[in-house]
Amino acid sequence: MTDAALIWSYLSRGPLLWLTATLFAYWIGDRCFRAAGRQSWANPVMVAVALLAVLLELTGTSYQTYFEGAQFVHFMLGPATVALGMPLFDNLHRVRKALLPLLAALTAGSLTAVVSVLVIAKATGLSPVMMASLAPKSTTAPVAIGIAEGLGGEPTITAVLVLLTGIFGAIIATPLLNLLKIHDWRARGLSVGVAAHGIGTARAFQVNETAGAFAGIGMGLNAVLTAIIAPLVLHLFQ
Amino acid sequence: MIPALAILLSFQLIGEIAARGLGLTVPGPVIGMMLLVASCLIRPSLAEMLRPVVRGLLANLSLFFVPAGVGVVAHMAEFRSDGLAIALALTVSTALAIAVGALVFVGVVRLLGRHE
Numbered sequence: 001m002t003d004a005a006l007i008w009s010y011l012s013r014g015p016l017l018w019l020t021a022t023l024f025a026y027w028i029g030d031r032c033f034r035a036a037g038r039q040s041w042a043n044p045v046m047v048a049v050a051l052l053a054v055l056l057e058l059t060g061t062s063y064q065t066y067f068e069g070a071q072f073v074h075f076m077l078g079p080a081t082v083a084l085g086m087p088l089f090d091n092l093h094r095v096r097k098a099l100l101p102l103l104a105a106l107t108a109g110s111l112t113a114v115v116s117v118l119v120i121a122k123a124t125g126l127s128p129v130m131m132a133s134l135a136p137k138s139t140t141a142p143v144a145i146g147i148a149e150g151l152g153g154e155p156t157i158t159a160v161l162v163l164l165t166g167i168f169g170a171i172i173a174t175p176l177l178n179l180l181k182i183h184d185w186r187a188r189g190l191s192v193g194v195a196a197h198g199i200g201t202a203r204a205f206q207v208n209e210t211a212g213a214f215a216g217i218g219m220g221l222n223a224v225l226t227a228i229i230a231p232l233v234l235h236l237f238q
Numbered sequence: 239m240i241p242a243l244a245i246l247l248s249f250q251l252i253g254e255i256a257a258r259g260l261g262l263t264v265p266g267p268v269i270g271m272m273l274l275v276a277s278c279l280i281r282p283s284l285a286e287m288l289r290p291v292v293r294g295l296l297a298n299l300s301l302f303f304v305p306a307g308v309g310v311v312a313h314m315a316e317f318r319s320d321g322l323a324i325a326l327a328l329t330v331s332t333a334l335a336i337a338v339g340a341l342v343f344v345g346v347v348r349l350l351g352r353h354e
Contacts, residue, residue, distance in 0.1 A: 026301045045300045049307035056311055063312045070305035077302045079246045081267035083292040085274030089285060101346035109339025117331035124323035130316065134327060138335060141303040146265030156309020161328065163307060169332045176333060182340045184347065191339030195332050198299060224272065227264040
């Protein structure tokens, strides 16, 4: 009994336990995602977050303690964001070919995402911290977290909002775009990448190769654009 | 792998220094991302050298935001009290952004086609 308690008190203080748990939770999430036929609703991050949240609750572990272990995984967001430049570089020829419609759609989609979420948040009386956390919700998670931090939002809330946005966008994109009778794969992909980042992009790739490539472009360019416009737009609402 | 990782981290490092030094709102890693694109344009051989590590990072991109996502446990109260407003803001805004983006793309393609 004392031995088990001693081992637990040792493990619960070091980073090893929660680092291992994070990797296992993601592994399980990824297996669920594959088992569900890669459907957007079975998002591996969502599954992993739910598993870990339950585990923290059951063991009475605080988020701070958890994060001491998980920070090594969290740190990789930075270099991974830099790495997002590579698909952008690879697709520059597509960007050049459709430059005008692409830039117009990017700007319109990005502005709509930031402005509309803040209008609704303001109208429903959400707190300034929640508004700052919501503003970058359509951007890819590593970037959104960075933007939210800079705006005085709560990065951990942003992470969850970004996930939910991606999942929702990936689920409604196909029926919504069919309803609007938009058949151009470039337009369909780009708009989903701008509004629903990586999760939307993964969904676009399942539907059509061109849509996937344009979704990736939309996600990458929107990361840069939202970083610039979110602070400006949020300022108007304060 | 190590040289590629060192280069990616130095792009991020330069980005962080630039963002903080110049007081920019753009996060350091995003500046690093733009540096990566610019550097690959100047030296295409760099892209080939970085590619294996980049592929590894991007293949596991979703894993990296699990720790931040778990942070939701510290904010359950906000989600419980404001859940409906948050859900409304997220769903309406996401659907609008998809619709507007796609319609503008198709609209501009049509406009340009008419002038050609």
